[in-house]
Amino acid sequence: MASLRPRTLPLSVRALRSNLRSPRPSPNYLFSAPASTPSTQTHPTRAHSTSSVSADELSHFSGLASSWWDPMGPSRILHLMNPLRHEFIASCLAEGSPSPNPTSSAATLNYLDVGCGGGIFAESLARTIPLDPTSPAPTPTLAASMTAIDPSTDLIQMAREHARMDPTVDTHLRTGRFKYLNTTLEDVLAGNAGAPTSASTPTNSGSTSTQLTPPQYDIVTLFEVLEHIDPKTSTPLSFLTNCLRALKPGGWLIGSTISRTLPSFILNQVIAEAPWPIGVVPRGTHEWSKFVNPDEVKGWLQEGLMRAADTGVSRGGGAIAEGMRWKCVGAIYIPGIGWKMVPGSEDWGNYFWACTETLAKCT
Amino acid sequence: MRPISRAVLRPYVCPTCRHGITAGRRRFGSKSDSPELFDVVCVGGGPAGLGLLAALRASPITSKLKVALIESQDLRKAKAWDLEPNQFSNRVSSLTPSTVSFLRSIGAYDQLDVNRVQEYQDMQVWDGQTGSRISFDWSMETSPFEEMRTVATMTENANLVRALLRRIADSGDENLSLFTNSTVASIENGSDLKPEGPDLSAWPVVTVKPTGPATETETPKRIAARLLVGADGINSPVRSFADIPTQGWDYGRHGIVASLALAEPATQPFPASKRTAYQRFLPALGGPIALLPLPNNHATLVWSTTPENAAYLKSLPTPAFLAMVNAAFRLDMTDLTYMMGMQSSSSSSSDSTHSHQDELTWRVQHTQLPSQIPPPATAVQTGTVASFPLRFRHAAQYVSPRIALVGDAAHVIHPLAGQGLNLGLADVASLSKTIQYAVSHGMDVGDLLTLERYSSERYLPNAKIGGACDLLHKMYNVPGEGPITWARSLGLGVVDRLPFVKSFLMKNAEGY
Numbered sequence: 001m002a003s004l005r006p007r008t009l010p011l012s013v014r015a016l017r018s019n020l021r022s023p024r025p026s027p028n029y030l031f032s033a034p035a036s037t038p039s040t041q042t043h044p045t046r047a048h049s050t051s052s053v054s055a056d057e058l059s060h061f062s063g064l065a066s067s068w069w070d071p072m073g074p075s076r077i078l079h080l081m082n083p084l085r086h087e088f089i090a091s092c093l094a095e096g097s098p099s100p101n102p103t104s105s106a107a108t109l110n111y112l113d114v115g116c117g118g119g120i121f122a123e124s125l126a127r128t129i130p131l132d133p134t135s136p137a138p139t140p141t142l143a144a145s146m147t148a149i150d151p152s153t154d155l156i157q158m159a160r161e162h163a164r165m166d167p168t169v170d171t172h173l174r175t176g177r178f179k180y181l182n183t184t185l186e187d188v189l190a191g192n193a194g195a196p197t198s199a200s201t202p203t204n205s206g207s208t209s210t211q212l213t214p215p216q217y218d219i220v221t222l223f224e225v226l227e228h229i230d231p232k233t234s235t236p237l238s239f240l241t242n243c244l245r246a247l248k249p250g251g252w253l254i255g256s257t258i259s260r261t262l263p264s265f266i267l268n269q270v271i272a273e274a275p276w277p278i279g280v281v282p283r284g285t286h287e288w289s290k291f292v293n294p295d296e297v298k299g300w301l302q303e304g305l306m307r308a309a310d311t312g313v314s315r316g317g318g319a320i321a322e323g324m325r326w327k328c329v330g331a332i333y334i335p336g337i338g339w340k341m342v343p344g345s346e347d348w349g350n351y352f353w354a355c356t357e358t359l360a361k362c363t
Numbered sequence: 364m365r366p367i368s369r370a371v372l373r374p375y376v377c378p379t380c381r382h383g384i385t386a387g388r389r390r391f392g393s394k395s396d397s398p399e400l401f402d403v404v405c406v407g408g409g410p411a412g413l414g415l416l417a418a419l420r421a422s423p424i425t426s427k428l429k430v431a432l433i434e435s436q437d438l439r440k441a442k443a444w445d446l447e448p449n450q451f452s453n454r455v456s457s458l459t460p461s462t463v464s465f466l467r468s469i470g471a472y473d474q475l476d477v478n479r480v481q482e483y484q485d486m487q488v489w490d491g492q493t494g495s496r497i498s499f500d501w502s503m504e505t506s507p508f509e510e511m512r513t514v515a516t517m518t519e520n521a522n523l524v525r526a527l528l529r530r531i532a533d534s535g536d537e538n539l540s541l542f543t544n545s546t547v548a549s550i551e552n553g554s555d556l557k558p559e560g561p562d563l564s565a566w567p568v569v570t571v572k573p574t575g576p577a578t579e580t581e582t583p584k585r586i587a588a589r590l591l592v593g594a595d596g597i598n599s600p601v602r603s604f605a606d607i608p609t610q611g612w613d614y615g616r617h618g619i620v621a622s623l624a625l626a627e628p629a630t631q632p633f634p635a636s637k638r639t640a641y642q643r644f645l646p647a648l649g650g651p652i653a654l655l656p657l658p659n660n661h662a663t664l665v666w667s668t669t670p671e672n673a674a675y676l677k678s679l680p681t682p683a684f685l686a687m688v689n690a691a692f693r694l695d696m697t698d699l700t701y702m703m704g705m706q707s708s709s710s711s712s713s714d715s716t717h718s719h720q721d722e723l724t725w726r727v728q729h730t731q732l733p734s735q736i737p738p739p740a741t742a743v744q745t746g747t748v749a750s751f752p753l754r755f756r757h758a759a760q761y762v763s764p765r766i767a768l769v770g771d772a773a774h775v776i777h778p779l780a781g782q783g784l785n786l787g788l789a790d791v792a793s794l795s796k797t798i799q800y801a802v803s804h805g806m807d808v809g810d811l812l813t814l815e816r817y818s819s820e821r822y823l824p825n826a827k828i829g830g831a832c833d834l835l836h837k838m839y840n841v842p843g844e845g846p847i848t849w850a851r852s853l854g855l856g857v858v859d860r861l862p863f864v865k866s867f868l869m870k871n872a873e874g875y
Contacts, residue, residue: 071811079812083804124805138427139803161562166589166807167400170561 068118068155069162075120077280078224081256081339081350082120084331085223086128088341088352089254090140092327096356098218098250099142107137109218112246113148114185115225119159122148126169126178133177145177147217149188156182185242217246222255227291236292241304247357253301254354256331260291264349280335294328294346294353301326301355327354397556398568401431401540402808403798404588406547406569406601408434408441410456410520411770411787412594413527414471418795420534421469424802425795431540431586433571438543442528444521448478448659451622453747455663456523457515457640457655457781458788465792466526470533474526480518481656483638484511487735488855491645491696492842494733495852496859499869503862511637514869515781517655517663542584547595548572550604553587566809567591567604567765590809592767592794594787597756599772605763611756611775614836616650617673618751618778619666622744623688625737627660641737642779644839646848647696648672648703650753651779651839654692654737662737664688665778667836672703673750681743683719689739690723696842698726753777755833757826761818765809767794773821776829777836786825793820 067073099108107130116122126146128139137143150156160180163169172178181188220243229236243253258264265288273283305324329352330345345351403419405412416432419425446452458466466472489496501512531539548570553563569591572583593601602609632638642653650667657663666676666688676687690702702722756775761768770787794817800806801813841847858864 071815083800083806086804126805127807128805138424139805141805164562165565167561167563 066158068120068158074281075118077333078120080333081331082124084339084341084352085121085221085256086124086139086141088256088329088354089219089221089252092252092254092354092356093140093142095327096250096252096325096358097142098248098252098356105136105142107133107135107142107144109142109144110216111143111146112188112217112220113146114220114222114243116148116150116159116180117152117155119148119155119162119180121221121223122146122178122180123159123163123166123169126163126172127166129172129177131168131171145179146172147179147181147188149181149183149185151182151184153182156180185239185246189242189245216248218248218251220244220246220251220253222253224256226255226257226297227286229290236297237300237303240297240300241307244301244304244308250356250358252354252356254352255297256350256352257297258286258291258350259293259347260288261293261347263347264288264291267349280333294351297353298326298328298355305355305357323358325356325358328352397560398553398563398585398587400429400587400589402428402589403430403592404567404569404586404590405430405432405592405594406599407594407596407770407772408432408436408438408524408541408543409594409596409770410523410527410784411791412592413524413531414466414469414788414791415592415594415769415795416539417471417527417530417534418465418469418791419798420531420539421471422795422799424799426534427538428798428802428808429538431542431588433542433545433547433569435544435546435574438528438541441521441524442532444525446479446521449624449661450744451479451657451661451663451747452519452521453620453622453663453744453749454520455517455620455622455655455657456520456784457517458523459515459782459785460513462785462788463513463516465788466523469530469795471526471530474529475518476522476525478658479522480516481638481658482513482516483640483656484513485637485639486514486642487639488642489644489733490839490852490855491643491691491699492647492844492848493852495855496733496735497855497865498735498859499865501869503866511634514640517657520784540586542571542573544574545571546574547600548583550591550600563587565764588765588809589807590765590767590798590814592769593772594769594791596771597754597775599768601766602758602768602772605766605768607758607760607763607766607768609756609758611754614667614753614755614777615669616667616753616836617670618753619664619668619673619676620747620749620751621664621684621688622657622747623654623662623664623685623740624742624744625654625660625662626739626741628738639735639737641692641735643692645691645696645699646839646842647700648691649840650836652688652691653779653781654688654740655781660738662740664740665781666691667753667777667779670752675703677748677750679719684743684748685740686719686723690719690726692736693732694723694726694730698730702726755829757829761790761822762811762814764811767814767817769794774825774829777832779835780828780832782828782832786828789824790817790821793817 068075070076071079093109096102097109099106101108111125113122113125125141125143128137128141129143129145130137133144148159150159160173163173163178163180169178173180222243226236226239229239240253247253258268268286268291269288271278272281273279273286275283302324328346330342330348331339331350331352332342332345332348333339333350341352342348403415405415412432412434416430419428419430463472466475484500486499487496488499499514501514505512531541550567550569553566553568555562555564566587566589568585568587570583570585591601593599593605595601638656640653640655642651644651645668649669649672652664652666652668654662654664666673668676676684679687687702690699694702702719705719705722754775755777756771758768758773761773769790771783773790774786776783776786797813797817797820798808800816801808801810806813838847838851841851858868
């Protein structure tokens with residue numbers, strides 16, 4: 001009975017969201033340091049965006065950081081869901097691959113994981129990157145590189161430490177094929193993702209245009225992030241638009257979230273958060289009102305595709321929205337069995353979604 | 364679960380090495396050279412360990428994993444194993460159809476010497492006390508016109524081990540290290556190779572020491588395992604390192620094994636290819652006797668009995684031993700108990716060799732023989748009479764971070780249903796599938812989230828089969844007439860007459 005993100009996760013996402021407060025990015029938040037950690041919290045320019053993070057949540061968050069990778073800890077249900085993410089990505093790539101040679105099994109795809117948290121997905125994908133770049137990819141996800149970003153310094157630090165425990169992943173971290181960046185999506189788009197993100201980093205006072213650094217990623221992933229964005233103070237639309245801007249033409253934007261329906265209310269709020277032994281996620285993990293329905297995501301993505309393309313490409317927005325390929329499948333957690341993809345169960349709660357722009361006739 | 368910090372304090376060191384390795388040397392070793400990294404290190408080169416390796420090498424998903432196997436025996440000798448066509452090793456196992464299909468799926472079954480393998484289609488089981496009988500075959504599931512379905516396949520363990528070694532050799536030697544004639548000198552947690560290396564503090568690091576004369580010259584090798592698999596038997600060093608306790612008891616029984624030649628059957632089987640296995644419970648003597656078919660009218664004997672009876676039987680000269688085996692399938696409990704106490708070689712050697720045979724000949728004339736009994740055993744292959752203690756063990760867990768136990772390291776059961784090796788290979792099938800799933804989903808093969816898939820799949824089935832064998836052992840150890848004797852023969856009769864119940868039991872026992 002579905003659903004995920006331990007209660008403290010929203011913190012990192014909220015920090016992310018705080019960087020997306022207005023649809024039109026302003027230099028003020030775009031290029032400043034990420035918020036939400038005690039060290040950056042005191043920085044004058046960030047004060048406004050950290051105000052939504054209560055001291056209570058911060059202390060709870062510290063508690064979660066240590067248990068993030070505990071297979072029996074509060075994030076267990078997220079860990080259990082992770083293999084399905086790989087399967088869903090593989091099913092997307094089977095439908096259309098952004099790789100120059102779609103039939104080859106060479107590891108050619110560059111991934112960006114937005115809101116990676118402790119790195120559950122990012123690390124697992126990095127593990128599939130072949131140590132020898134010329135050898136074929138061991139999995140259908142065909143990963144050549146992974147860049148994982150999260151605005152929370154603590155979570156990125158913990159993710160890096162955990163990654164060192166796997167020599168393969170550690171090697172990728174050292175060679176740079178796998179990167180954990182304590183940064184925001186906007187910084188990545190502006191091309192200064194690799195720069196240190198301390199509060200004193202001088203901000204790029206130039207334009208916010210993404211034309212300076214063209215989109216770089218074949219796949220952008222957004223797992224369990226959307227439902228933690230507060231529609232009152234932030235817009236999923238601008239957030240998704242930025243995600244689309246980071247994509248190469250023909251690349252996939254892939255995510256998962258929870259729908260806002262009566263069955264999902266019963267599953268996620270009443271059953272999943274019920275006291276032990278019925279409940280599987282800590283009480284207060286989710287706010288049902290923040291959940292998003294598949295048709296909403298689809299609408300935002302259509303709008304976002306038009307906006308993302310609105311940077312000098314000649315074709316009209318409507319054609320782009322029509323050229324969008326949309327994919328959506330529900331996932332259900334059955335205690336004792338685990339997560340299962342159940343097509344048609346999107347309205348019950350958790351679902352995976354993906355979109356790509358099919359480069360058809362009118363380019 | 365193994366508390367990492369505790370395991371650091373108490374690394375497993377094998378008893379013979381405990382003396383030689385000083386704390387100082389160990390510290391020096393771990394600092395100066397980093398261990399070689401492997402994805403899967405399997406300790407133990409028996410059927411389970413080799414089966415795992417063969418399965419991993421056979422799957423395209425896991426064939427690229429860097430794997431190692433540590434075995435104290437000489438694997439080259441095992442690979443070159445050969446016997447005369449009518450000579451049979453006394454270590455024989457029965458493979459259930461699901462085990463056979465697993466072996467086929469990894470390409471190992473084709474490497475078996477089929478001339479040394481015997482399928483059987485019928486199993487006769489009866490109670491020596493009451494005579495109630497059950498016959499296990501698949502006739503209730505198949506039509507009379509079909510070929511009879513195999514109940515189980517008998518093979519020498521050496522034949523199976525050789526087949527698995529051949530299969531592994533066929534996969535090439537890339538990413539494969541076989542440490543033959545080597546023992547595990549110690550297992551400890553690795554160290555954090557900061558700043559230039561990864562953090563191996565949760566990785567088990569095995570020190571491999573060659574056995575034999577080369578010990579002094581060759582330096583022990585240190586290998587780190589992403590996943591360390593304990594296929595190392597009942598006294599598993601890997602299990603000790605992981606600090607996993609076991610529950611269990613000794614049955615106070617020994618199993619006697621021997622390779623026998625049988626007389627031509629009085630009536631030819633129909634159809635001609637049909638072979639039968641026989642098992643008779645002997646409550647007065649402490650356990651069942653079983654005769655399982657091997658090619659060319661040979662059979663392997665497994666007789667579970669008390670240690671005193673076992674010692675007595677082993678001390679008998681060959682003709683007397685054969686007489687006892689034949690008597691055990693024919694005579695009443697009272698006669699058998701009497702014969703088991705007969706004076707043997709000590710008094711008058713020339714006389715005693717015949718006395719058991721004479722006694723049997725005379726007593727059989729006064730016994731109502733059951734309808735289906737095995738042909739008389741006529742010869743014992745020299746040097747094949749041996750015995751081993753029967754025990755029950757079950758590990759509290761099969762997994763711990765970066766540790767998995769398979770086969771006897773995880774469970775040892777009573778051999779009366781011939782399930783031990785099958786459970787071990789079922790573990791291996793499940794673990795190799797789990798590793799495939801992990802590799803194809805970006806999971807760490809040593810992570811608990813990976814390994815729990817294996818243990819949740821295997822723990823209950825193993826406990827179920829082990830418990831059923833234990834229950835049967837206990838029920839058939841109640842001698843004389845009484846409620847339990849009455850209940851067990853009623854139960855046997857009922858099961859024999861209810862095809863669907865029998866079919867259900869057989870499917871359970873054979874892993875269908």
